[in-house]
Amino acid sequence: MNLFAWWRPAAPELDAPLRRRLAALPGPAPLGVCSLREQRWVVLDLETSGLNLNRDQVLSIGAVAIEDGAIALGRPFERTLHRPAQKTNASVLIHGLGPSALAAGSDPAEALLDLMDFIGDSPVLAFHAPFDQRMLARALKDSLGLRLQHLFLDLAELAPLLNPDTVLREAGLDDWIARFGLEVQARHHASADAQVTAELALILFSQARRQQLDSPLQLEQRVRQWRRRKAHHHSL
Amino acid sequence: MSKKDAYSQAGRTAVLQNIQGTLQFLQRFPPFNQMEHNHLAYLVEQCQLRFHAAGESIIKPADGPVEHFYIVKQGRVVGERHHVTKPGTETTFEIASGECFPLAALLGERATRTEHLAGEDTFCLQLDKAAFIRVFSMSEVFRDFALRGVSSLLDQVNQQVRQRAVETLGTQYSLNTPLGELALRHPVVCAPDTPLREAVGLMHEQQVGSIIIVDGQRHPLGIFTLRDLRQVVADASAELTAPIERYMTVRPFHLSPQASAFDAAMAMTERHIAHVCLVDNQRLCGVISERDLFSLQRVDLVHLARTIRHAPRLDSLVSLRGEIGQLVERMLAHGASSTQITQIITLLNDHTVCRVIELAIAERGDPGVPFSWLCFGSEGRREQTLHTDQDNGILFEARDAVEAEAIRARLLPLAQQVNHNLAQCGFTLCKGNVMAGNPELCLSRSEWARRFAGFVREASPENLLGSSIYFDLRVVWGDEQGCEQLRQGLLEQVADNRIFQRMLADNALRQRPPVGRLREFVLTRQGDDKAATLDLKVQGLTPFVDGARLLALAHGISACNTLERLRQLIAKGIIDPLDGAAYEEAYHFIQQTRMQQHQRQTRENLPYSNRLDPDSLNHLDRRILRESLRQAQRLQSSLALRYQL
Numbered sequence: 001m002n003l004f005a006w007w008r009p010a011a012p013e014l015d016a017p018l019r020r021r022l023a024a025l026p027g028p029a030p031l032g033v034c035s036l037r038e039q040r041w042v043v044l045d046l047e048t049s050g051l052n053l054n055r056d057q058v059l060s061i062g063a064v065a066i067e068d069g070a071i072a073l074g075r076p077f078e079r080t081l082h083r084p085a086q087k088t089n090a091s092v093l094i095h096g097l098g099p100s101a102l103a104a105g106s107d108p109a110e111a112l113l114d115l116m117d118f119i120g121d122s123p124v125l126a127f128h129a130p131f132d133q134r135m136l137a138r139a140l141k142d143s144l145g146l147r148l149q150h151l152f153l154d155l156a157e158l159a160p161l162l163n164p165d166t167v168l169r170e171a172g173l174d175d176w177i178a179r180f181g182l183e184v185q186a187r188h189h190a191s192a193d194a195q196v197t198a199e200l201a202l203i204l205f206s207q208a209r210r211q212q213l214d215s216p217l218q219l220e221q222r223v224r225q226w227r228r229r230k231a232h233h234h235s236l
Numbered sequence: 237m238s239k240k241d242a243y244s245q246a247g248r249t250a251v252l253q254n255i256q257g258t259l260q261f262l263q264r265f266p267p268f269n270q271m272e273h274n275h276l277a278y279l280v281e282q283c284q285l286r287f288h289a290a291g292e293s294i295i296k297p298a299d300g301p302v303e304h305f306y307i308v309k310q311g312r313v314v315g316e317r318h319h320v321t322k323p324g325t326e327t328t329f330e331i332a333s334g335e336c337f338p339l340a341a342l343l344g345e346r347a348t349r350t351e352h353l354a355g356e357d358t359f360c361l362q363l364d365k366a367a368f369i370r371v372f373s374m375s376e377v378f379r380d381f382a383l384r385g386v387s388s389l390l391d392q393v394n395q396q397v398r399q400r401a402v403e404t405l406g407t408q409y410s411l412n413t414p415l416g417e418l419a420l421r422h423p424v425v426c427a428p429d430t431p432l433r434e435a436v437g438l439m440h441e442q443q444v445g446s447i448i449i450v451d452g453q454r455h456p457l458g459i460f461t462l463r464d465l466r467q468v469v470a471d472a473s474a475e476l477t478a479p480i481e482r483y484m485t486v487r488p489f490h491l492s493p494q495a496s497a498f499d500a501a502m503a504m505t506e507r508h509i510a511h512v513c514l515v516d517n518q519r520l521c522g523v524i525s526e527r528d529l530f531s532l533q534r535v536d537l538v539h540l541a542r543t544i545r546h547a548p549r550l551d552s553l554v555s556l557r558g559e560i561g562q563l564v565e566r567m568l569a570h571g572a573s574s575t576q577i578t579q580i581i582t583l584l585n586d587h588t589v590c591r592v593i594e595l596a597i598a599e600r601g602d603p604g605v606p607f608s609w610l611c612f613g614s615e616g617r618r619e620q621t622l623h624t625d626q627d628n629g630i631l632f633e634a635r636d637a638v639e640a641e642a643i644r645a646r647l648l649p650l651a652q653q654v655n656h657n658l659a660q661c662g663f664t665l666c667k668g669n670v671m672a673g674n675p676e677l678c679l680s681r682s683e684w685a686r687r688f689a690g691f692v693r694e695a696s697p698e699n700l701l702g703s704s705i706y707f708d709l710r711v712v713w714g715d716e717q718g719c720e721q722l723r724q725g726l727l728e729q730v731a732d733n734r735i736f737q738r739m740l741a742d743n744a745l746r747q748r749p750p751v752g753r754l755r756e757f758v759l760t761r762q763g764d765d766k767a768a769t770l771d772l773k774v775q776g777l778t779p780f781v782d783g784a785r786l787l788a789l790a791h792g793i794s795a796c797n798t799l800e801r802l803r804q805l806i807a808k809g810i811i812d813p814l815d816g817a818a819y820e821e822a823y824h825f826i827q828q829t830r831m832q833q834h835q836r837q838t839r840e841n842l843p844y845s846n847r848l849d850p851d852s853l854n855h856l857d858r859r860i861l862r863e864s865l866r867q868a869q870r871l872q873s874s875l876a877l878r879y880q881l
Binding site for chain 1: 255257258280281282283284285286287288289292310357359361362
């Protein structure tokens with residue numbers, strides 16, 4: 001028995017079909033030097049019970065794939081998770097997922113497996129990606145005992161990087177939606193948010209191409225540089 | 237339902253919810269607003285959403301056969317065609333949100349002829365060819381739209397026009413009255429074995445034009461009309477003793493008594509029949525004839541023209557004016573084009589003018605000198621609407637100035653009375669006094685020739701404004717030869733005079749069509765109007781009228797009507813046929829919009845006005861109006877190019 005097993009939560013017990021599916025999941029592919037258009041991306045949006053990374057839960061998942069540089073409208077991903085224990089708190093006012101919707105939701109383990117199938121080996125895009133990344137990582141660990149290894153690219157970093165002339169302090173998704181005149185069907189509805197985030201991503205990719213950043217790898221490296229420069233700038 | 241099914245069902249609902257937004261967006265635009273929901277949902281599910289930055293090429297001729305169908309979701313797509321004669325490109329069309337492209341190339345399985353660029357940052361829904369074909373084969377509405385392209389948009393407008401006119405007609409003419417409620421005579425009927433002679437005898441006795449052949453339960457088996465009788469008589473082998481069933485038209489067309497008088501009128505026009513049976517529960521309960529309907533409608537073109545031409549007194553002419561308005565409304569209801577209607581108004585106005593002149597001569601006595609009554613401007617171009625001014629003059633022959641003066645003195649009192657009487661008939665007196673009663677417009681042929689020569693020779697931008705209407709002239713009453721000689725002289729002078737042409741071109745560019753690059757329409761506020769408006773006549777029609785006049789005069793074309801001028805310019809190779817067709821359609825649409833507005837103003841007892849608030853139009857009309865005004869812009873830029881302005 002492992003020495004530390006006593007404090008590690010017990011690995012979730014999964015039935016055989018789920019275990020088989022879990023085993024068959026592909027890992028993330030390393031970012032390549034293909035063009036932005038050739039790369040398949042998955043845009044992710046999570047609705048959660050709150051903003052606490054350690055305590056709050058993922059309630060619903062919306063995801064949209066960008067393939068061949070376009071959003072496939074007929075194939076978005078959306079699951080509401082079965083969360084019977086979730087108490088109604090103030091966040092219900094934002095995402096609108098009441099107890100009945102959550103009670104009728106999918107089994108979290110299955111829903112998360114479906115999501116990982118949907119993501120496949122593609123890199124993930126999100127607005128304020130670190131939040132979605134950590135919430136998803138914890139949900140995967142809790143429900144499937146799976147470690148999230150996929151690369152997340154944050155559109156909240158990419159947008160100001162590519163639009164240095166746009167002065168928006170602490171700009172949120174709504175600010176960028178307004179900046180580019182996008183129309184959003186139902187904000188804080190996971191799949192609608194994923195959809196509008198994907199539209200934002202298409203605009204940003206188009207800008208990136210014009211700034212000679214036409215591969216996922218280049219884009220990711222530029223974001224790192226930008227983050228370092230910003231940190232440096234702040235520390236001065 | 238198993239748990240798994242329930243989940244996949246839930247997932248499916250979520251997907252539907254997400255495409256719902258796109259669905260709702262598309263449902264604001266034709267043809268999507270008329271497509272069946274599941275066809276539209278299929279279309280959306282198969283779509284990709286793609287972003288094109290401003291200036292990016294979306295499809296171009298070099299791409300080869302078109303592989304996708306596009307719908308603009310947000311932004312604007314422009315078509316750019318390279319100039320044939322000089323470097324550079326011109327924007328030939330704009331595709332706005334909700335519109336689609338490139339239908340012709342897609343259906344023709346060829347490359348597009350025009351490069352499509354994003355005019356601003358644009359999102360397009362993109363459907364691949366296989367899915368396009370699938371939607372095309374599933375949805376009749378979509379197929380219809382795709383096959384007929386923009387002309388089907390215009391058709392839809394016409395349908396709406398018809399619908400609106402029908403609605404108002406219903407109250408005036410009770411064409412909406414159910415047929416069953418019309419007090420009609422009982423139909424004359426007989427059995428199928430009735431001898432022909434006996435059946436015709438019955439028709440004669442009852443003074444009707446038709447007899448219905450029924451069985452024992454009064455089911456209609458056939459109809460026999462006077463038209464059939466004519467055929468029987470013409471046929472040498474026909475026997476008057478034979479049973480009527482041998483000669484009847486079997487299975488006569490029928491409507492239910494709940495159908496409206498309008499339905500019957502439409503059926504008669506469409507099927508070229510003069511009688512419609514009314515059948516309730518398969519039993520004959522009545523018959524309605526063309527004549528019954530005409531008595532409801534009261535006005536009909538031929539009849540109206542004849543009545544005007546033979547009006548005994550001025551006041552009967554005055555009272556007939558109202559009927560012209562009603563006729564226009566009815567013509568709109570039957571889907572007549574604005575060109576047909578303006579020509580009919582012109583025709584009836586011509587009849588009125590002629591009758592007014594004849595009545596004035598009868599009243600005052602013959603002046604004893606032959607003269608021709610000329611008209612100018614829109615009347616000269618045969619483009620009158622109900623809202624019309626007098627622009628007229630008199631032309632006569634005289635040997636010299638002295639004789640001309642003497643004839644003028646004799647004709648002027650008559651001319652002034654005609655002007656006055658026309659005003660009573662609804663032809664507003666001309667504010668600029670361009671009227672035959674004005675001594676300066678009651679001229680001999682050589683005086684007119686001098687006057688026209690002066691227009692050309694002494695032209696300045698200011699006096700061209702006033703003189704251009706004289707170049708659209710024709711004879712309404714009297715001999716036409718003198719006028720033709722004048723016109724030929726004018727054409728010869730203009731053809732040689734490049735400076736004058738250039739000035740006319742300058743004049744034709746004066747009114748800029750009210751469409752802007754960014755905004756849909758450029759509107760102005762008049763006085764203390766609530767809504768900003770544009771002027772359909774001055775800003776919409778005038779650029780076409782002026783442009784066509786200039787090109788016609790410069791190329792020796794004697795036609796005056798704007799559309800006729802455009803057609804002849806195409807025939808002479810001066811205007812590209814495609815451009816010409818687009819100008820014609822645009823001109824036609826603006827005129828139609830203007831006439832509908834006039835009809836509405838009449839109904840609401842408002843003064844006629846050409847000022848339109850585009851927001852009062854529905855989405856489709858607004859879009860076509862914008863496109864039509866852009867065509868005016870294109871005509872102007874081609875003039876600017878031609879005359880290097």
